Amino acid sequence: MKKNLRIAEINRKTAETTIKLALVLDGNGRSQIATGIPFIDHMLTLFARHSGCDLEIMASGDLEVDFHHTVEDLGICLGQALSQALGDMGGIARYGEAQIPMDEALCGVVVDISKRPFLVFNLALTAPKVGDLDSELIEEFFRAFAVHGGLTLHINLHYGKNQHHIFEAAFKATAHALHRAWTPLTELQGQVLSTKGTL
Numbered sequence: 001m002k003k004n005l006r007i008a009e010i011n012r013k014t015a016e017t018t019i020k021l022a023l024v025l026d027g028n029g030r031s032q033i034a035t036g037i038p039f040i041d042h043m044l045t046l047f048a049r050h051s052g053c054d055l056e057i058m059a060s061g062d063l064e065v066d067f068h069h070t071v072e073d074l075g076i077c078l079g080q081a082l083s084q085a086l087g088d089m090g091g092i093a094r095y096g097e098a099q100i101p102m103d104e105a106l107c108g109v110v111v112d113i114s115k116r117p118f119l120v121f122n123l124a125l126t127a128p129k130v131g132d133l134d135s136e137l138i139e140e141f142f143r144a145f146a147v148h149g150g151l152t153l154h155i156n157l158h159y160g161k162n163q164h165h166i167f168e169a170a171f172k173a174t175a176h177a178l179h180r181a182w183t184p185l186t187e188l189q190g191q192v193l194s195t196k197g198t199l
Helices: 038-051 069-084 135-147 161-180
Strands: 007-014 017-024 031-034 053-062 095-102 105-113 116-122 151-159
Touching: 007 069, 017 069, 031 038, 031 105, 038 053, 038 069, 038 161, 053 069, 069 135, 095 161, 105 161, 116 135, 135 151, 135 161, 151 161
Parallel strands: 031 053, 116 151
Antiparallel strands: 007 017, 017 053, 095 105, 105 151
8 A cells, every 4th residue: 555645525515505525645647527517527637647646526507507617616626635735845845847738739737736825817818719618718727726725826828829738738737737747756755845834
């Protein structure tokens, strides 16, 4: 059995959504996602695959009203799970970056697992919707994820036209950047990568 498993379980229930999430950081990229929003299921499935985490999410929400509440709360829960799984952040690389192409789109993501949440989101909205999802809600997801995960997260589109490709490149780049950032470095010997000694 692995020691020091970096895992988390989040259960969130509000008047608008019910979400159950399980995260294993050092997984095999497996996922089981059911949010009621097919495009978000697709993005979270590829996030798990490309970051190497195992991710299970069961979510229901007031989709008849709007997808906003469910998308934002998914970001909240995934951020909380990441923070919980990482604990005191000791020994991790802390910083990560990735440049990912998706056909004509190229997106760059840089992340600092800092406990100082901040989102820079520069993705073009080239279409009002992807599937049934309002394109503007992707920013809401990433903002909630960054805030509740304690991430300084910069997402920048270099170029791209197809909205699906742009978002897919962004999720994949975030996954790869985070995988690099949460990977333990043996030379740190469990210490936090900061001159302060803590984050």
